Amino acid sequence: MLEAVELTRHFNGVPAVAGVSFPLVNGRLTGLIGPNGAGKSTTLAMLAGTLPVSSGSIRYLGQDITAMPAYKRARRGLVRTFQLASEFKRLTVLENLLSAVPSQPGDSMRGALLGRRYWSAGEEQAIAEATTMLERFDLTKYANHYAGDLSGGQRRLVEIMRALMAAPTVLLLDEPMAGVHPHLAREIGHQLVALCEEGMTILMVEHELSIMDEFCDPVVVMAEGAVLAQGTMGELRNRSEVVEAYLVG
Amino acid sequence: MSLLLSSISFGLITAAVLSIAAVGFTLQFAVTDVLNLAFGAVMIVSAYVAYAINSLGVSVWVGVVAAAMTGAVVSLALNRGVYTPFKRRGISPIAMVIVALGMTLILEFGLQAIVGADSVSYRLNQGPNIGLGSFRFSLVQLVILSLALVIMTAVHALLRYSRLGKAMRATAANPSLARNSGIRTDQVVTVTWAISGALCGIAGSIFAIDAGSFGATSTDLFLVLILAAVFLGGPGQAYGAMLGAAIIGLSTEVGAAYITPAYKDVIAFVLLLGMLALRPTGLLGNRT
Amino acid sequence: MGHNAAIFYIITLLVYGGVDALACLGLSIQFGVAGVTNFGFIIFQAAGAYAAGVLSMPGDSANGGFQSYIAGLDLPFPLPWIGAAVVGGLLALPFTLLVGKRLRGDFAAVGLLVAAVMANLLVTNYRPLFNGSAGLSLVPAPLQDSFDPQSTGYQWGYCGAVILLAALVYYLLHRLTESPYGRTLRAMRDNDVVADSLGKNVLSLRLSMLVLGGAIAGLSGGILVGFINLWAPSGWGYAETVVLFAAVIIGGAGNHKGAILGAILVPLGFLEASRFIPPFGSPGLIPALQWVAIGLLIIGFIWFRPQGILPEKRRVNIGFVLPGPQRPERLPGSSTKVATLCRRCRVPPGPQPRLRGPGVRCFASTRVSPRFHPNTGTAR
Numbered sequence: 001m002l003e004a005v006e007l008t009r010h011f012n013g014v015p016a017v018a019g020v021s022f023p024l025v026n027g028r029l030t031g032l033i034g035p036n037g038a039g040k041s042t043t044l045a046m047l048a049g050t051l052p053v054s055s056g057s058i059r060y061l062g063q064d065i066t067a068m069p070a071y072k073r074a075r076r077g078l079v080r081t082f083q084l085a086s087e088f089k090r091l092t093v094l095e096n097l098l099s100a101v102p103s104q105p106g107d108s109m110r111g112a113l114l115g116r117r118y119w120s121a122g123e124e125q126a127i128a129e130a131t132t133m134l135e136r137f138d139l140t141k142y143a144n145h146y147a148g149d150l151s152g153g154q155r156r157l158v159e160i161m162r163a164l165m166a167a168p169t170v171l172l173l174d175e176p177m178a179g180v181h182p183h184l185a186r187e188i189g190h191q192l193v194a195l196c197e198e199g200m201t202i203l204m205v206e207h208e209l210s211i212m213d214e215f216c217d218p219v220v221v222m223a224e225g226a227v228l229a230q231g232t233m234g235e236l237r238n239r240s241e242v243v244e245a246y247l248v249g
Numbered sequence: 250m251s252l253l254l255s256s257i258s259f260g261l262i263t264a265a266v267l268s269i270a271a272v273g274f275t276l277q278f279a280v281t282d283v284l285n286l287a288f289g290a291v292m293i294v295s296a297y298v299a300y301a302i303n304s305l306g307v308s309v310w311v312g313v314v315a316a317a318m319t320g321a322v323v324s325l326a327l328n329r330g331v332y333t334p335f336k337r338r339g340i341s342p343i344a345m346v347i348v349a350l351g352m353t354l355i356l357e358f359g360l361q362a363i364v365g366a367d368s369v370s371y372r373l374n375q376g377p378n379i380g381l382g383s384f385r386f387s388l389v390q391l392v393i394l395s396l397a398l399v400i401m402t403a404v405h406a407l408l409r410y411s412r413l414g415k416a417m418r419a420t421a422a423n424p425s426l427a428r429n430s431g432i433r434t435d436q437v438v439t440v441t442w443a444i445s446g447a448l449c450g451i452a453g454s455i456f457a458i459d460a461g462s463f464g465a466t467s468t469d470l471f472l473v474l475i476l477a478a479v480f481l482g483g484p485g486q487a488y489g490a491m492l493g494a495a496i497i498g499l500s501t502e503v504g505a506a507y508i509t510p511a512y513k514d515v516i517a518f519v520l521l522l523g524m525l526a527l528r529p530t531g532l533l534g535n536r537t
Numbered sequence: 538m539g540h541n542a543a544i545f546y547i548i549t550l551l552v553y554g555g556v557d558a559l560a561c562l563g564l565s566i567q568f569g570v571a572g573v574t575n576f577g578f579i580i581f582q583a584a585g586a587y588a589a590g591v592l593s594m595p596g597d598s599a600n601g602g603f604q605s606y607i608a609g610l611d612l613p614f615p616l617p618w619i620g621a622a623v624v625g626g627l628l629a630l631p632f633t634l635l636v637g638k639r640l641r642g643d644f645a646a647v648g649l650l651v652a653a654v655m656a657n658l659l660v661t662n663y664r665p666l667f668n669g670s671a672g673l674s675l676v677p678a679p680l681q682d683s684f685d686p687q688s689t690g691y692q693w694g695y696c697g698a699v700i701l702l703a704a705l706v707y708y709l710l711h712r713l714t715e716s717p718y719g720r721t722l723r724a725m726r727d728n729d730v731v732a733d734s735l736g737k738n739v740l741s742l743r744l745s746m747l748v749l750g751g752a753i754a755g756l757s758g759g760i761l762v763g764f765i766n767l768w769a770p771s772g773w774g775y776a777e778t779v780v781l782f783a784a785v786i787i788g789g790a791g792n793h794k795g796a797i798l799g800a801i802l803v804p805l806g807f808l809e810a811s812r813f814i815p816p817f818g819s820p821g822l823i824p825a826l827q828w829v830a831i832g833l834l835i836i837g838f839i840w841f842r843p844q845g846i847l848p849e850k851r852r853v854n855i856g857f858v859l860p861g862p863q864r865p866e867r868l869p870g871s872s873t874k875v876a877t878l879c880r881r882c883r884v885p886p887g888p889q890p891r892l893r894g895p896g897v898r899c900f901a902s903t904r905v906s907p908r909f910h911p912n913t914g915t916a917r
Contacts, residue, residue, distance in 0.1 A: 074735055092853070098717070099717075106716045184679065
């Protein structure tokens with residue numbers, strides 16, 4: 001489905017990521033784990049198109065998308081979230097969700113000028129989807145609140161919901177549990193697993209070993225800009241390099 | 250001197266004034282991440298202070314020192330009183346630029362309200378003409394050139410060899426890391442604004458001395474040249490500012506010799522827009 | 538003032554007000570809604586004025602040939618006004634390079650500012666273009682062959698035309714903003730990197746905004762030049778852009794009514810009011826103080842009331858509970874005044890019954906307290 005091939009990224013001559021390759025397995029929640037500075041977020045950013053690659057390539061649905069800009073990747077179903085809070089602060093929670101819905105007839109200058117009659121059907125459908133999403137994550141009562149007014153954990157949920165509204169085929173999550181209450185983190189984890197069972201492919205960058213353990217399979221371990229190991233959690237636990245990278249880094 | 254040589258000599262003078270100003274501007278951007286568009290306004294205010302002192306009969310060069318002090322004080326007040334509170338609020342970089350434009354209006358037109366809209370000029374004895382190789386400069390021009398060279402060397406020494414300089418570079422590169430490493434970033438910012446403010450004042454007074462006549466809004470166009478020099482070299486890069494100043498100063502004056510002089514600043518504008526469009530990090534900046 | 542002079546003064550105010558309102562509307566959608574900070578905005582208005590001028594004027598050898606300018610096509614109304622809008626829109630295209638994702642917003646804004654200064658310099662010095670620093674004069678008033686431009690009837694008609702056009706543009710912008718497209722623009726304004734990652738083509742959106750704002754600005758210039766019949770570089774420096782930005786910020790960025798209010802208060806009200814202050818001090822003192830005041834207003838508003846007098850409205854959907862009293866921290870600059878998007882569903886103020894269901898299609902209006910705590914839930 002999605003494959004990184006020898007991805008490399010330099011910052012001022014210093015390689016942050018060098019020769020990273022791994023495939024994303026269809027319909028699974030793949031974890032990308034590693035100590036701070038391992039290059040996980042950089043790799044995710046390259047996969048999503050937010051950061052250009054210095055060398056290497058990315059294949060998605062059989063096509064080389066290395067040169068494709070991020071917005072085009074998103075339109076093809078490759079959607080990402082961000083590590084730092086990135087909700088649209090001056091839009092309501094509902095508007096945040098609606099903004100991600102692709103192919104809206106009202107989402108062009110021409111469509112907007114043609115008026116409500118032209119785009120209201122699409123909008124109603126989007127609102128229906130958003131309603132379902134809000135109910136799924138139990139945030140219905142915040143629909144009309146400015147997204148910037150919510151608590152940290154709630155904003156994280158909004159971001160995940162918004163990414164889901166974009167109808168992703170492959171979802172790239174950048175530390176979705178960071179700074180989130182453990183209980184909520186488990187909730188999110190369960191939701192993600194459920195989504196995989198429904199057919200979504202997810203890559204989750206995470207820091208916490210316990211989260212990886214519980215939800216992710218397979219797992220890719222990175223350290224110092226390269227892939228250290230990949231495999232199922234069971235296989236990896238027995239590899240000494242992995243354990244060392246974690247205790248040391 | 251031939252046309253080419255005389256235009257190069259003019260270019261060197263422009264580059265000299267520009268380099269002092271551009272280094273000051275870029276240092277402010279480096280440590281505060283704010284494009285201080287009120288820089289030109291502080292320049293001209295300091296220039297007027299120097300001019301006022303000179304009208305009382307004091308030497309022009311003492312006036313330059315006074316301008317340096319004025320520049321330092323006003324810049325410090327600007328950062329402490331305006332930019333820092335807004336930064337703490339968390340306003341966007343764009344809003345900061347708008348605030349800077351607002352300050353420019355207040356400073357420049359406040360000055361104009363006080364001194365009036367007429368231009369003034371220094372009645373300065375330019376001194377004997379001195380030959381330097383194939384070039385001929387007046388004494389005043391040579392002093393300006395030497396001052397610029399001394400200042401550039403001092404800035405270089407400061408950044409490279411002093412603890413303060415290292416602290417400034419660290420704060421510019423990564424403020425939170427610098428703070429966590431024990432650097433008193435607040436103090437570094439204050440000192441940087443004081444130093445760059447002094448540079449601003451010096452540049453303002455020298456600009457006024459070099460210009461035929463000047464008024465409260467004379468630095469508006471000069472600010473664009475400063476921006477061109479800064480962005481050419483790379484915003485936040487002190488050496489880049491020096492390089493940019495040299496390029497802009499020389500290219501505009503030499504260009505003026507061959508195209509209509511009225512358009513000479515257009516060269517700077519085109520270079521600036523080109524850099525922004527193609528390589529926003531500048532010639533010496535890091536490609537991201 | 539004599540009766541006629543008073544009438545003409547009022548008409549002049551109205552025409553200027555309409556032109557300023559148009560310009561501010563263009564800036565409102567560009568800057569207020571889409572977050573494109575175009576510090577070169579004034580050159581789009583100037584381009585429109587010059588275009589309308591040289592399209593409507595006879596060839597430059599006319600009137601003794603004392604002016605030098607391009608075109609001179611002697612076109613009848615309304616072609617010069619249409620040309621003004623088209624030229625304003627086209628002028629946006631070269632600026633594509635500045636509004637892509639690669640460039641920080643404040644850098645791009647500075648680039649546009651520099652472009653404005655450069656354009657002024659070029660036009661001032663290259664006389665064959667638009668007659669240099671002297672500018673265009675004897676620009677014909679629209680339909681001046683059929684009507685007497687000095688007559689009261691014509692002047693009122695001009696007034697009416699401007700106000701009509703301003704209302705039309707307001708209506709169109711309202712349509713654009715209160716739609717999914719408007720939402721996309723605001724999302725891009727709030728966080729362009731994220732908008733990009735959600736499938737929005739940021740470059741294309743920004744370019745569209747530059748073109749649209751440019752066309753509106755150009756139209757405003759064309760209208761103005763037909764009224765005052767002259768246009769010179771001294772009238773469109775970067776300072777004029779600052780005045781327009783001040784107007785939009787003070788009136789309320791992100792709210793088109795706020796833009797119109799700002800146009801009335803700042804370029805019109807503020808600068809006209811000084812006409813009535815008895816002159817004191819040296820000549821030039823009052824204009825200088827005006828600029829100081831504008832600077833103070835800009836900074837004051839950004840500090841105390843960044844959302845402006847008429848803030849951007851919260852788009853609320855009545856299918857869900859409206860924001861109630863138990864609210865967390867407020868976002869600086871947010872407002873709680875809420876918009877009416879669907880005139881048919883007038884919802885009375887006060888706590889709403891929960892209306893559920895996917896059939897909900899309107900957004901409703903509720904006035905919640907506009908003070909700094911958006912959570913009081915009490916209606917005015």
